[in-house]
Amino acid sequence: MVGAASFRAFFASCLTLSLIAAWTHACAPQPLPAPLPSPQVARTPWVPPLLPPSPSSTPPPTPPLEAYPPDYADLYYLARQVYGEENLPRWISIPALNIESLIVPVGWQIRRNLFGKERLEWDSPGPFVGWAIQSALPGTSARPMLLYGHNNLYGSIFRDLYRLKAGDLVLVQTLNAIWSYRVEQVQIIPVAEEPSPAAFNGSALVIISCYPPNDNSQRIIVKASLQTPR
C-alpha cells in the first residue's frame, strides 16, 4: 500500500519535474531582473543628445509615471540617467492592430538552464513591449531600435503581430514627441534560421515576436522605416 502510494507520488513529481524542465527553457518566463541599486542621479551629468524637432504636432498622451511597473523601474531610471528621460521610448501605438502599450527597457542576463549551461538571455518584457536598452533611441535611423514582446503565455501583446502589413504605421512616443514608423517588411522565419540582432542594421525599427502562438517554432520580424517629419 505504502509502496504503491509513494510510487504514485514519485510518478507525479517526475511528471511535474519534466514539465518544469520543459517549461524552464529559453521560451519560458524568465525571472524578472533583480532590483538594481537605487539610482544616484547626481553621479553622471547627462548631456542631452540633439534630436530633430517633433514630427507631430499632436500632444502625446503621456502615460502616468507613478504607474510605471516596479519590475522595470530600476532599468528605466538607469536608462533615464544615461540617455535622458525625454529621449526614452515610452509608449507604442499600432493602429492597424489596435495595440496600445507601455514600452519598458529591457537588457540581458546570464542564465543557466537546468543542465547548467550558461547563456545570455534577453530580459522578459512581461505584458509590455520591451525596448532593448542598447539599441537606438526613437527618431534615429542610423541603427535600429529593437522592440519585442510576448505573443502568448506571459503576455500576448504581440499575439496578432503577424497581421501587420507593409505600409502600416507604428507610433513610438517619447515624453514630448511621437515618432512614426512605416512598416516595410514582415518576415516569418524558422527559429533555426533567425539572424542575430546585428543583422538588422539599416532599419530604423525592428519588432520581434514569436509565431505562431500555439507553437512558437518561428520568428516574426517586422522592419519599419522612420517617417521623415512633414
Added chain:
Amino acid sequence: MHLLLLLFFLFSLIPPAQSTPPPSAGEFIPGELIIGLETGHSVSALALPSEAHPLKETPTLRKLNAAIVQVPPGREEAYLRQLRSLPGVRFVERNGIVRADLIPNDPLWSGQYGPSHVQAPAAWDTTTGSPSVILAIVDSGLDPNHPEFAGRILPGYDFVENDPIPQDECGHGTHVAGIAAAGGNNSEGIAGIAWNVKILPIRVLGADCSGTFVSVAEGIIGAVERGAKVINLSIGSALNSRLLQEATFYAYTRGTALIAAAGNTNSSVVYPAKYDWVLAIGATDNTDTRTSFSNYGPELDLMAPGKDILSTFPTYNDFLYHDLLGKNPNYDTLSGTSMAAPHVAGAAALLASLPAFDSPDKIYQALTQTALDLDTPGRDDYTGYGLLQIDAALHYSPSIIPTPTPIAPSIAYDVLDSPACPGLASYAWRDTSTGTQLIFFPGSNNGFAPVTLPFAFPFGGLSYTTIYVGSNGIFTFDPPSSFDPSPSSDGYLSLNFIIPTNNPKLPQHFIAPFWDDLTLSAGGSAWYAVLGSAPHREVVIEYRNAQRFDGGVVPGEITFQVVLFETSGDILIQYKRLRGVGGRGESATVGVEFDSGRSGLLFSYNTPALQEGMALRFVTYFPHLGLPPSALCSVYTRPADSSGGFYEKAPFCLSLPSGSLAHPAYVRIQPLSSAPPMPPQYLDLEHYADIRLLYLSPPIPISPMPEAYVCYRYTPTDILRAGGHPENLRIMAYDSRLKRWQALTTSVDSVNSLLIAQAPHFSIFGIATFGEPQRLPVTGGSIGWNETTRWAWVPLLGLMLLLWLVLRRFGRFSPRA
C-alpha cells in the same frame, strides 16, 4: 610531555632582566625606551602594554619615525622584548646617555698651539671660510654674546628643553665652537679654524654636560634641516644606537660631513664616531704625539690637537665648567678628543667653502689623504691617517673614496614613470652623436661591454666606476666574471628573471632597462656619451636599433637610453622605439637590483608596460622617512601593512583584509589607458588599472599572494553596456606569464555600486561584460523547442510510461491487490 611544557612555561616566566644583568645605572635614562616604527605606523596607534606610555613624539623624531615610550623604571629590558614583538615596530632600544668627551685638567695657559700644528695659518691664505657654509655645533649650546662669534651665529635650537634658545649651561659647546670657528684676526682672544663660516648652535647636552641618544639624534636632524654642511659631534657613547645610526646616516646622505670625537677612554672608538660615514678624530698633544687617553681602532680616521686646547668659555658665570676657569675671563684650556674634533670640523668647513669639496666623501678624502703620517707608517689604528694638515687638504684635488656601506634597509628605489608623473619624470632624448660605440665581448648577440664611468656613480648605497653593458638589455655593476659567464649556463643573461633575483649565479647589482633576449648583431649598436659638466654630468648609454631574439631575429626595432646622473644617482630610462613582437616588454624585466641581490625595484616583468616616448626615473629615497616620491604622482601610492585597509583610486580600489600582508608594502594603483586585447567573447569596457604591491624591502622568497580584493566602482553607463544588470560585469585580471585575461568570480555590492573580486595575482585589471545576446529575444511560452530540451523530456516521459505499465501488469503494489 606535560612536564616539558610546564618547565618551558616556568622558564618563560623568568623575567628577561634576570638573564641579562641590567647595564649599570647612569648609562641609560631610566624608564625610557626609543621605539622605531615602520612607515605608516604611529606610536599612538600601537597596542602598547598598559604600563607603557608614549612620552614624546616630536616633529624631529618623526622624521626618523621614532618615538619615546615611558615604561616602569627598572623593567626596561622586559618591555624591550615585549615592544619589539609588536607589529610595525622596527627597533626598540634604551635611551642611552651621551657625554662630552672631555678630560678636565688644571687650567694652565700654554698658548694656542693647535692651529699652527695643523697648518691653519697657511690655510688661511687660501680661505678663512665662506659665510654661505653652515657649521653646526651639536653640543651643550653656545654663549651667543661671546665676541668671538659676533654676527655669525644662526638661530639654533635647544633639543634639551625644546625651545629655540640653545644657551650653554655646561661650557663645553662654547669651547668646542671656539676651536672650530672663533673669529680670527679680530683683535679678540683666540683664532678658530674657520673664521667666517656661519655657526649653528644645536643644544643636545644639558647643564650636566650629558645628553641622550634621542636629543643627539634630534639635534643632528635639526642641523641638517637648518642647512648644516658640517656637523661637529664632540660627544660619544660606548653603546651603539640604531636611532643615532640612522640619524647620522640621514645627515650623511644629505651631503653633510660629520666630524666626531673618537673618545677619551684609551679604548675602542665610541659612537657616533665609529660609524663609517662619520669621521673619527683622535687627540694629539703639543708634540704631535697621540695623547694617552685618545681612543683607537680600525674606525679611527684622523688626529688633531686635543690636549690643553685654549678656547672660548661663556661670558657669564652660570655654567658647569665655570670652576675650571682660570683667571683669564672668557677663555681657558680644556683637553679631550672633544677638542680635537672641532679642529677637523673647522677644517671641513673651510673645505666646504671651496666648490671642489661638495660632498662629505670629498671632504673626508681630502682630510685623510693629506694628513701628516704619525707613528707607524701608513694608516694605523692608533693615529689613523695621521695629523690634520689643513693647507694640504685645501690643495687636494678630490676623487672619490668608496662610499661607506649604508645601513642595509635605509635606501630604497622608487620609480616614476612619465605617463603617471609627468612633472617628475620626463622624456628628453639625449643627443649621443658625440659618443663612442660600445664593443661587446665576445659578441654583440651575447656579450658585455665594460664602460668606465667618469665619476663614481652612487647605486644602491655603494658607488661604482665601471658598468658592464650587457647585450641583453641588462647593465650590471658586478663584473661578468663574478656571476658565471659561461654561455652554456646562459651567463649572458638572455633569460630574464623577476627582481630581486636572489640567485648567486646572476648579477646582484644591476639596472635592467629591457632585460630580454636582445641582439645588437642585426644592424643594432650601443653607444656611450658623457654630457654636461661636473657635478651634474650624465652618462648616456644608448641601445640603437636592437632586436629581440626568439629562435631567430624578431623583426622590429628597440631603441632606448639609460641616463646615469652624477651626484644624485638617479637613473633615467627612456624608450624611443619599441617596435615588433614583444617590443612593449612582454618578455622583459625592467627594474633595478642592489644590496647583493636582496633588494630591488621591479617596474615590470613580462608585461606590456612600456610604450614609446615613455620615461622611467629610478630615484632613491629613505623608506623610514616617509612616502616614496611617486606618492606625489597621479599614481595612487599608499603604505599598507598587516592591519589592512581600503585603497581607492577611482574607479578602481583594493581591499586588504587585516592580517593579509605579512610585510609592509605600498599599494600602487595606476590607471591605464590601454591594455592587451581581451578575448572576443568579452566586451571590453576599456577601464584598466595596474594594481600592485611594492614591498619596502622585498621579502625573500617573495611572499605568497596575500588575500586581496580588487574592486571597481561601476557607473550607470557601465551597467547599461552590460545589458542593464551589474551582475553581467566581470573584473578581469591579466596574467602576464600566460599572456591572457582571466575573468574573475565577481560579486556585486549594489549599495556601494561596487564590483568585487579576489585577486589571483597583482597585475593589470580590467572590466568586461558580455555583449548583447547573439540570439533574438525569446517572446513565446510554448513547451519545448529548443536544442537542449527538445529531445530530453521525450525519453523521460517514455520511461515513466513504461514504468507505469510495468507496475500495472504486475499488480503486487497496486491498491486493489
